[in-house]
Structures are given as structure tokens and as C-alpha cells.
Amino acid sequence: xxxxxxxxxxxxxxxxxxxxxxxxxxxxxxxxxxxxxxxxxxxxxxxxxxxxxxxxxxxxxxxxxxxxxxxxxxxxxxxxxxxxxxxxxxxxxxxxxxxxxxxxxxxxxxxxxxxxxxxxxxxxxxxxxxxxxxxxxxxxxxxxxxxxxxxxxxxxxxxxxxxxxxxxxxxxxxxxxxxxxxxxxxxxxxxxxxxxxxxxxxxxxxxxxxxxxxxxxxxxxxxxxxxxxxxxxxx
Amino acid sequence: xxxxxxxxxxxxxxxxxxxxxxxxxxxxxxxxxxxxxxxxxxxxxxxxxxxxxxxxxxxxxxxxxxxxxxxxxxxxxxxxxxxxxxxxxxxxxxxxxxxxxxxxxxxxxxxxxxxxxxxxxxxxxxxxxxxxxxxxxxxxxxxxxxxxxxxxxxxxxxxxxxxxxxxxxxxxxxxxxxxxxxxxxxxxxxxxxxxxxxxxxxxxxxxxxxxxxxxxxxxxxxxxxxxxxxxxxxxxxxxxxxxxxxxxxxxxxxxxxxxx
Numbered sequence: 123x124x125x126x127x128x129x130x131x132x133x134x135x136x137x138x139x140x141x142x143x144x145x146x147x148x149x150x151x152x153x154x155x156x157x158x159x160x161x162x163x164x165x166x167x168x169x170x171x172x173x174x175x176x177x178x179x180x181x182x183x184x185x186x187x188x189x190x191x192x193x194x195x196x197x198x199x200x201x202x203x204x205x206x207x208x209x210x211x212x213x214x215x216x217x218x219x220x221x222x223x224x225x226x227x228x229x230x231x232x233x234x235x236x237x238x239x240x241x242x243x244x245x246x247x248x249x250x251x252x253x254x255x256x257x258x259x260x261x262x263x264x265x266x267x268x269x270x271x272x273x274x275x276x277x278x279x280x281x282x283x284x285x286x287x288x289x290x291x292x293x294x295x296x297x298x299x300x301x302x303x304x305x306x307x308x309x310x311x312x313x314x315x316x317x318x319x320x321x322x323x324x325x326x327x328x329x330x331x332x333x334x335x336x337x338x339x340x341x342x343x344x345x346x347x348x349x350x351x352x353x354x355x356x357x
Numbered sequence: 358x359x360x361x362x363x364x365x366x367x368x369x370x371x372x373x374x375x376x377x378x379x380x381x382x383x384x385x386x387x388x389x390x391x392x393x394x395x396x397x398x399x400x401x402x403x404x405x406x407x408x409x410x411x412x413x414x415x416x417x418x419x420x421x422x423x424x425x426x427x428x429x430x431x432x433x434x435x436x437x438x439x440x441x442x443x444x445x446x447x448x449x450x451x452x453x454x455x456x457x458x459x460x461x462x463x464x465x466x467x468x469x470x471x472x473x474x475x476x477x478x479x480x481x482x483x484x485x486x487x488x489x490x491x492x493x494x495x496x497x498x499x500x501x502x503x504x505x506x507x508x509x510x511x512x513x514x515x516x517x518x519x520x521x522x523x524x525x526x527x528x529x530x531x532x533x534x535x536x537x538x539x540x541x542x543x544x545x546x547x548x549x550x551x552x553x554x555x556x557x558x559x560x561x562x563x564x565x566x567x568x569x570x571x572x573x574x575x576x577x578x579x580x581x582x583x584x585x586x587x588x589x590x591x592x593x594x595x596x597x598x599x600x601x602x603x604x605x606x607x608x609x610x611x612x613x614x615x616x617x
Contacts, residue, residue: 133616172434173616195437205428209371222360222436 123148123269123300124169129178131164138164140324142178148268151291151301153311156321157352162304163202165321166273169302170199182269195223200262202273202304208247212238212257215246219261229264235286236260252278263290270294270301276310288314308345320348322355358442358449361433365450369422375458378414382462390470396477397567400484403463404563407488408556412495413520415455419499420516422451424509434617441609444500448608452496456489463488483566487559490597494555495520497604504611527554555600562593 129142138161146152154162167173169180171187171194180187187193206215216229233239236256241249249257255278262270272291276284291314295301305311311318312332320328320335328335328351332344341347369375385406393399426447433443467481499516506512531550535543551557 167617170435172431174614191439192437194435197435199435201431201435206432207368207426207429209368218364219432219436222433222438 125181127179129168130176132176138324142326144326146300148300149298150316151295151314153315153318154304155318160321161324162321163273166271196267196269198262198265198267198270200258200272200275206246210246211243212246213242223265226264229260232260232264236283252280255279256283268299270299272303274305276305276307308348312344358446361443361446362449365447366454369450369454375454379458379462382459383465386463386466390466396475397480400477400480404484408560409524411488411491412524412556415492415495416499416516416520418455419451419496420503420512423500423503431617440612444608444612448497448500452493455492459488460485480567483563487563491559494600497601501604501607523554523556552596555597558593558596565589
């Protein structure tokens with residue numbers, strides 16, 4: 123699905139990614155973890171072509187993403203901070219994205235799933251953080267793309283919406299889609315992900331499933347396993 | 358690109374500032390026509406206002422729109438759209454809506470005044486064309502500045518400095534160099550110098566058309582002598598077009614390399 127070869131990225135003198143090699147296979151839920159500022163979002167934005175790498179290649183569905191924009195039609199992306207044009211109404215935003223990407227009927231179900239009907243005529247600037255995130259989720263899941271990228275999807279969600287989101291993720295996985303997630307909520311990652319990648323200082327520190335990580339760090343609990351990596355490397 | 362253009366244009370059409378800008382020109386046009394019985398004198402007064410104000414508004418709107426629509430841009434960047442079409446669409450949206458405010462705001466009072474029956478129609482059209490050129494030029498320059506500066510305050514500062522430089526300081530430096538080197542033949546230098554300032558160029562373009570020697574100034578006089586009226590017009594229009602095209606090309610290449 124996604125193949126990354128020797129990816130380097132620095133912002134001015136700040137090296138963020140230094141030689142990432144990563145292959146993400148078709149199907150399943152893939153979590154990208156790492157401490158703050160480890161380069162998770164940069165990695166994801168590189169896949170999306172929003173950040174241009176200094177060195178290295180990225181292939182999505184077998185094709186290089188360099189000088190290419192059509193491949194993003196195969197990706198649904200949920201950005202980390204839901205910043206929308208604030209003078210647009212929710213309804214208008216959904217219509218606009220549909221206009222840009224092609225029509226879909228799934229938005230109706232998603233709007234009722236997240237109980238967004240009362241907000242459709244409100245301006246995005248007046249919505250609370252959690253409601254914005256729900257709109258964000260609707261925009262991401264309303265298209266049927268084979269690759270879904272979720273950057274901190276749980277931010278600001280109430281417990282019911284969180285459950286709905288998890289169900290949604292599992293339903294998409296059951297359709298054979300590939301889902302890439304970053305999150306700081308370890309219990310969420312443990313619950314949903316099939317495989318994890320741990321990034322530390324711009325390099326891949328660990329790739330495998332959660333049990334392997336527990337074995338490697340000889341911890342019985344996932345959260346402690348992650349914590350022990352951080353302690354060992356920062357001590 | 359057309360879809361982005363459409364959304365940017367509608368977005369601006371709903372903004373209060375487009376109407377304020379439109380209303381300002383409407384008022385200016387109406388007042389000038391009531392106070393001035395001579396249509397061509399009104400055109401000259403308008404020229405003096407347009408040549409300073411249009412660049413300022415174009416610069417400020419351009420920078421402001423770019424920074425304010427950052428979220429919109431980031432949303433679009435994750436969609437299957439080319440970067441060049443995102444930025445060019447936004448640029449054209451801003452430039453077109455500003456030009457529309459200018460053309461409608463000035464055009465409506467002049468039409469009511471009986472422009473179509475008057476001889477000043479060509480002078481007036483040229484004024485609007487120059488105003489539109491200046492809008493496109495200064496909006497694209499503002500977009501260039503905003504694209505290169507992540508920091509809003511810096512971007513605003515550079516944009517205002519650019520306007521100040523081209524509208525005021527450039528002329529001053531020019532004049533000073535003419536006084537300083539008055540013993541040398543300066544025709545070609547001044548000709549050359551005015552090419553590099555779209556505001557000067559627009560002024561010459563309109564004054565050559567209006568054929569008012571008293572207002573031509575030193576640069577204009579040289580310009581007219583050297584090129585002859587028609588050739589001068591064509592050269593200035595080509596230069597103004599270059600002032601739009603070259604910065605647009607920079608937007609395309611710069612946007613391809615930028616990280617978001």
C-alpha cells in the first residue's frame with residue numbers, strides 16, 4: 123500500500139526524519155507512535171505530499187508520489203488539528219469537499235451517526251473543538267478510499283463518539299482497507315491496532331505487533347512498554 | 358483551478374470588505390462627477406487616487422487573504438488537487454473580486470453620468486484597465502511575500518514596505534539621482550528606471566493617453582519623446598503584463614517546494 127525508502131527531512135537545521143524505511147501492507151490497522159516531536163505528523167504529511175522530503179522516495183499503491191497529485195484520491199486524511207475556514211457553514215464545507223472529490227452518499231449516515239444535524243447550518247468558527255472533530259471525521263470517512271490516515275483522531279471526542287469512531291474504524295478495516303493512525307492515547311492504540319511502528323528521533327525504533335514490543339521491553343503492559351523505551355532513551 | 362477560483366471568489370464576495378471597497382469607489386466616482394463638470398478632469402483626479410490606492414488595497418488584501426485562508430489551503434492540500442491550481446485559483450479569486458469592486462464601483466456612477474455619449478470613454482476604459490493591472494500585480498506580489506514568510510507580522514511588514522517603496526520612495530530616489538547626475542544624459546536611465554516600477558509605468562500609460570504634458574513630469578516626457586505615443590502604450594502594457602506573469606511563475610515554483 124505504502125512504501126517509504128530512506129526518507130530524510132529537516133526543517134532548517136532541525137532534523138526531523140533521518141532515513142525512514144517503512145512498508146505498510148494492504149489491509150489492517152497500523153499505528154505510528156513516538157514521543158512529541160518525533161516526526162509522526164511529518165511522516166504522515168510526507169505521505170500526503172504536504173511536506174516535501176529532502177531525500178528518499180515514497181510510493182503509494184505502487185506509484186511514486188513525486189510530481190503527482192491524483193494519488194490523493196485514494197487517501198482519506200483526518201488532520202490533527204481541525205482547522206476549517208471559519209466563515210463557512212458545515213453544510214457548505216461538506217458540499218464543497220464533495221464538489222472537489224466527487225459525489226458520495228455516505229455523508230448522510232455519518233452525520234446522523236455523530237448527531238451533527240443541528241450543526242449543519244452553523245458556521246465552523248462557532249463550533250466547539252469536539253464538534254469540529256466530528257465534522258472532520260465525517261469529511262474523512264465519507265469517501266471510500268483504500269487508504270485512511272488518521273492523525274490523532276480521538277482529540278476532543280466524548281465517550282459515545284469515541285465508541286462510534288472505533289466501530290467505524292473496525293468497519294472500514296473489515297472492508298479490507300489500510301488504516302494509518304497516530305495517537306497519544308495508548309489504550310486506544312492497544313485496542314484498535316494490528317501493528318505498530320515506534321519512531322524515535324527521526325528513525326524507526328521498533329516495528330511489529332504489541333506482543334513483540336512487550337517481549338522486547340520485558341514489560342507486561344503496553345503503556346509501560348512504551349514508557350520504558352522512552353526512559354531508556356532519554357535517561 | 359476553476360473550482361478553487363469559484364470558492365475563493367464566493368468567499369470574498371460574502372466578505373464585508375469587498376463591499377466597503379466597492380462602496381468607496383462608488384462614492385468617489387459620484388462625488389468627483391458632481392464636483393467636476395469636466396469628465397476628463399475627473400478621470401485625472403481618479404488616476405491620482407487609483408495609482409496609490411489600488412496597489413495598497415491589492416497588497417493588503419492579498420497578504421490578508423493568504424494568511425486567513427491558511428486552514429482552507431491545508432484542507433485543499435490533502436485533496437487530489439495540484440498545488441499550482443490551489444494557489445493560482447486563490448490568487449485569481451482575490452484579484453478578480455478586487456477588480457470587480459473597482460470596475461463596478463467606478464463604472465456605475467460614470468455610466469449614469471452619460472459616459473457612453475462622451476469622448477472620455479477611452480480615457481476612462483484605460484483607467485480601469487490600468488487599475489485592473491495594478492490589482493493583479495500587487496495581489497500577486499503580496500501572495501509571493503506571504504508564501505515566502507511563515508510569520509504573519511513579517512509578511513505584512515514586507516508587503517507594506519513594498520507598497521511604500523514603489524508608491525513613494527522609488528520616485529524620491531529617482532528624482533534624487535536625476536538631480537545628482539544632472540550633468541550626464543539621463544534619458545535612457547530614467548526610461549529604464551520607470552519600467553521597473555508598475556506604479557510609474559501605469560502613470561505614464563494613462564498620461565500618454567490623456568496627452569497632458571504638464572502632468573507628464575520628467576520621466577513621462579522622456580518616455581514620450583523616445584517611444585512616441587502609440588509605441589509607448591504598447592511597451593508599457595507589455596511591461597505590466599510581465600509584472601503579472603513573472604510573479605505568477607514564482608508562485609507556481611515556490612508553492613511546489615513549500616512544506617505545510
